[in-house]
Amino acid sequence: MRRIYLFYGIGLAFVCTISCAQVIGIEDLPEIAPRDAAVLDSPRLEDARPPPSGSEPDAESDASIVLIDASPKPIPPNRFPFDVAHLHQDDAWTGTATLTLVQGDIIDTSNLTVANTTYDGTEGDAIVFQPLSQLGGETEIAVLHVGSLTVNGGTVRASGHRPLVILAKTIRLTGLLDGSAAYTTPGAGGESPGQGxxxxxIGSSTEYYDGGGGGGSFGQTGGMGGSLGTDDSFPGLPGQTYGTPELFVLQGGSGGGEGFIGSSICSNALGGAGGGAIQLSAAQSINIESGGGILSSGGGGAGGIQCDEDGRNGAGAGGGSGGAIYLQAPAVVHTGILAANGGGGGGGSSRDGASNAGSNGVPSEERANGGQETGTFGGPGGCGGSRQGDPCDGENSHINSGGGGGGAGRIVIVSAPGGFSSEGTLSPNAIVLSE
Incomplete structure (x- = not known):
């Protein structure tokens, strides 16, 4: 469904959809039949004059005038001058108090706590943190209503099974709001390993030859797991990309596939988890300063397992995909970092021991490194996807191959026409919309 916004100014009408900003001059507007906007079914002017002094009004000959208030209704101070994405508009309101978060604070979207504090309440309260149904999606979201938000240096973690939405009048980040996955632990609203x-x-295996796990996908397709390429050993495949570039549904990244070991005693290596989903909507402005930012990258896939009990060695697991970042405000100024990169795939193991996990998605434009193999018979894991490039496939090996890298997620920025400025880092590339 297409959302249309109209902004009228002197001599111009701005017509914007979710995917474009079009300017139409007054001369291009269709002709409209003249009408007195202040009078509904207006009678003749002489019929509207008051009766002569001392006489009674004649109900049959005198007509009343019904005036229409053409002035716009004032917006309540805790409401938004635009439709907030992903929310039913009855739920789109700000709190009244300033919330300042510092290094080590955690926003938990499962338990609905901020720095171990619950904020129950209703519209009009200072701070409220509540679960709400998402407009247009099946995923429930955790919505934090504040008057204004400041992340004051350091790193604030966002974790839990629900995507995070923060509503405020103004938002200022001098530190990092981090909803990234950490290896097998998903970010806020991200998927677990092998899920999403x-x-x-997962790759297939013969007695000795194990295929690496496929990388998770979201905005980019993940990398393929490595394989020796025999008839009995096939690589784990990446998942399909999903969602829309405009993020009509707010959802996190997906997990990487397991690295196969073929042991009845030891478990397969786990894929990296998916990055989280974070939305900031401000009625006035969002300011991401140098040193500040939002992260929702995927986790690194685990390295291949060495099972001492039966002497078997396994392939590396796939990296998790990056998640989602959605910013919405009339003015968005960005000089920090926005990153939703994929995690690296894990390396394959050999007789010399377990191999290394892939790196978590990094807070830059760089691709996360795949895990290094051990010994002669392991294959390295593939790199994660980012603005720098697509994720890499896990490398083939003589025995145990590497896992594929996770694909990057999605970034969307919505502002008033000309309201977005950026000198910061964006990875992957952002979709920038006007409304």
Whole structure:
């Protein structure tokens, strides 16, 4: 469904959809039949005059005038001058108090706590943190209503099974709001290893030859797991990309596929988890300063397992995909970092020991490194996807191959026409919309 916004100014009408900003001059508007906007079914002017002094009004000959208030209704101070994405508009309101977060604070979207504090309440209260249904999606979201938000240096973690939405009048980040996955632990609203609509699959195995796990996908397709390429050993495949570039549904990244070991005693290596989903909507402005930013990258896939009990060694697991970042305000100024990169795939193991996990998605434009193999018979894991490039496939090996890298997620920025400025880092590339 297409959302249309109209902004009228002197001599111009701005017509914007969710995917474009079009300017139409007054001369281009269709002709409209003249009408007195202040009078509904107006009678003749002489019929509207008051009766002569001392006489009674004649109900049959005198007509009343019904005036229409053409002035716009004032917006309540805790409401938004635009439709907030992903929310039913009855739920789109700000709190009244300033919330300042510092190094080590955690926003938990499962338990609905901020720095171990619950904020129950209703519209009009200072701070409220509540679960709400998402407009247009099946995923429930955790919505934090504040008057203004400041992340004051350091790193604030966002974790839990729900995507995070923060509503405020103004938002200022001088530190990092981090909803990234950490290896097998998903970010806020991200998927667990091997889970999600873009999850990578596990590779197949023979007695000795194990295929690496496929990388998770979201905005980019993840990397394929490595394989020796025999008839009995096939790589784990990446998942399918999903969602829309405009993020009509707010959802996190998907997990990477497991690295196969073929042991009845030891478990497969786990894929990286998916990055989280974070939305900031401000009625006035969002300011991301140098040193500040939002992260929702995928986790690194685990390295291949060495099972001492039966002497078997396994392939590396796939990296998790990056998640989602959605910013919405009339003015968005960005000089920090926005990153939703994929995690690296894990390396394959050999007789010399377990191999290394892939790196978590990094807070830059760089691609996360795949895990290094051990010994002669392991294959390195593939790099994660970022603005720098697509994720890499896990490398083939003589025995145990590497896992594929996770694909990057999605970034969307919505502002008033000309309201977005950026000298900061964006990885992957952002979709920038006007409304």
């Amino acid at each position: 609509p873009g999850a990578g699959s």
